[in-house]
Amino acid sequence: MGSIANAFSSSIGKKLIMGLTGLFLISFLVIHCFLNSFVFFDNTGVLFNEGAHFMATNWIIRAMEIVLMLGLMLHIVQGARLTFENQAARPEKYAYNNGNANSKWYSRSMGLLGTLLLIFLIVHLSQFWTVSRFTGIPTVDSAGHEDLYAVMKETFKNIWFVVLYVLSMISLAYHLLHGFASTFQTLGWNHKKYTPIIKAVGVWFSILIPLIFAAMPVWIYLGL
């Protein structure tokens, strides 16, 4: 009988883990992007803080946060493992390899883009996540909620953080540009009718979500 346990150690199983965790992280991006976009609609921050308060106190969200962290870890560890394995599969490199003739640079640079995103995540989580979950936010807003919006405003007074966030969202865009459609191919969904739709949705998703995220620090820096 086919065994699920040994399936995940094979080349196809390892791809499946990357694809499934990637898809899960994509669903997280949608929720994160939706809630954070509250900053565009209320510059007192009350609306945004209410959203953050809901996320911090809802037990389903808190439970999913643990799943999210595990999923993220798995995606990172497996991604690093695959990158090293794949490099080892060609010990002697070509003197001249014209990769651009047959594939997109970002599809060949998922390890590099992922590493840039990991660096961003370490900075990002230490700036917002550890503050809201562990060390605590000192101030409250007019509605009596913890003022995460104030932390955001303070952080993005620094132009270099704004620049870091915008550049990181460009990395995210390219990571998604390959990752989104690639996930469905890995899952075995390649279809004459549906694959072009998946690819088109992937392109729009990869531009739109990082663009909205990147607009946030810029928006706050400009005091809009």
Add this chain to the structure above:
Amino acid sequence: MSIGNMNLTLKVWRQKSTKDKGKMVDYKVANISPDMSFLEMFDVLNEDLITKGDEPIVFDHDCREGICGMCSMFINGRPHGPKDAVTTCQLHMRSFKDGDTIVVEPWRAKAFPVIKDLTVDRSAFDRVIAAGGFISVNTGNAQDANNLPIPKAQADAAFEAAACIGCGACVATCKNASAMLFVSAKISQLALLPQGQPERYKRVQNMVAQMDAEGFGNCTNTGACEAECPKGISLENIARMNRDYYSAKFISEEEG
């Protein structure tokens, strides 16, 4: 053969044996006809080397008609050179310009060790086929034609997968030296036909296991293999292999 007017500089990988370190060596070739194939140009160079008392360059070739899958040169950073959907033997010198410098290397992959110069050992592919790329049938009288009705679209898809000549260009160009396009074509050509059904889930498990054991890399869906394949094998085959593999591992009762 007509004497032409092309003068070229070649940078060719020379390696005495599997253990030798190997290096790029420059050669000049003169009076090359644009109507020559790339391999004929190498024949001219080798004649020249033999006349000079040098060791000729070893390269794989057989039918020179683009159907056997033996030729295997990595030319100017691409397997089988700059043209789409051709093998090296069907690549002609008119695809280059007089005075060009052309870099020629062997397929590079851990699973394809260099035997000598431009010739690599592709027996890893044979072992993948031996692991399950066949159907087990009893011998005896030939069956009547059309005994098993097969829809046209199905037969076409199986035929397209079966067009794979096993040259290894997919492995050569893949940044991960992954063999998934080859293996998926060899699985699909049988999975799409009724004759392939009895061993379908056993086959995919065993062939993937052998592919992994040979040291090929993991597919990351860059699509380079499909773009460079001289026979136009589609990525749809990899998706089909993935589906069959999940079915085999998660729901099938066929042992791998």
